[in-house]
Amino acid sequence: TQLLEQSPQFLSIQEGENLTVYCNSSSVFSSLQWYRQEPGEGPVLLVTVVTGGEVKKLKRLTFQFGDARKDSSLHITAAQPGDTGLYLCAALGTARQLTFGSGTQLTVLP
Amino acid sequence: NAGVMQNPRHLVRRRGQEARLRCSPMKGHSHVYWYRQLPEEGLKFMVYLQKENIIDESGMPKERFSAEFPKEGPSILRIQQVVRGDSAAYFCASSPWVTGSRDTQYFGPGTRLTVL
Numbered sequence: 001t002q003l004l005e006q007s008p009q010f011l012s013i014q015e016g017e018n019l020t021v022y023c024n025s026s027s028v029f030s031s032l033q034w035y036r037q038e039p040g041e042g043p044v045l046l047v048t049v050v051t052g053g054e055v056k057k058l059k060r061l062t063f064q065f066g067d068a069r070k071d072s073s074l075h076i077t078a079a080q081p082g083d084t085g086l087y088l089c090a091a092l093g094t095a096r097q098l099t100f101g102s103g104t105q106l107t108v109l110p
Numbered sequence: 111n112a113g114v115m116q117n118p119r120h121l122v123r124r125r126g127q128e129a130r131l132r133c134s135p136m137k138g139h140s141h142v143y144w145y146r147q148l149p150e151e152g153l154k155f156m157v158y159l160q161k162e163n164i165i166d167e168s169g170m171p172k173e174r175f176s177a178e179f180p181k182e183g184p185s186i187l188r189i190q191q192v193v194r195g196d197s198a199a200y201f202c203a204s205s206p207w208v209t210g211s212r213d214t215q216y217f218g219p220g221t222r223l224t225v226l
């Protein structure tokens with residue numbers, strides 16, 4: 001079973017600050033995905049990273065896949081209250097099931 | 111194109127009753143996955159189904175839980191004789207027939223089960 005550890009578990013910051021969320025494992029992944037989940041809703045896919053060292057940008061969000069494909073990070077620039085939510089990393093298993101990290105609960109205060 | 115639909119959104123059952131959770135995948139999607147999110151825990155895979163077939167049920171509890179995805183109609187996750195520990199949010203996801211590492215699963219809004 002692939003184990004994904006996310007840090008920090010909780011993060012509360014002021015609007016306009018930058019932040020980074022980490023997803024780490026001892027396993028090598030063919031790909032990693034990042035989701036955001038808002039209260040009362042299901043996770044929504046933000047990005048899939050596939051290649052070691054890959055960097056993808058989605059507006060103020062920057063996703064990076066580690067060179068060894070064991071870890072990933074999500075960096076948010078100039079956070080806004082609308083960024084508040086639960087951020088989850090996930091890896092796709094050989095049987096197509098997703099293994100999720102424990103999540104980072106982000107709160108951006110106005 | 112409507113997204114993944116789940117109903118009911120909220121379900122309250124007393125201990126010992128049965129819970130039936132429904133999931134209609136996105137149009138054209140033939141793969142359905144069920145996940146459970148327990149309070150203070152992350153999302154955990156339960157079962158993966160294709161039409162009329164269970165492909166992987168390695169995450170399903172051994173007793174009381176079953177799932178089906180019939181030729182016609184929604185996928186059903188059935189929990190018999192519910193206990194308080196079954197209280198959780200149950201999410202369904204669907205995907206089209208895609209191979210490779212860029213597989214994308216689209217999640218429904220979930221059913222929140224409360225067992226009294």
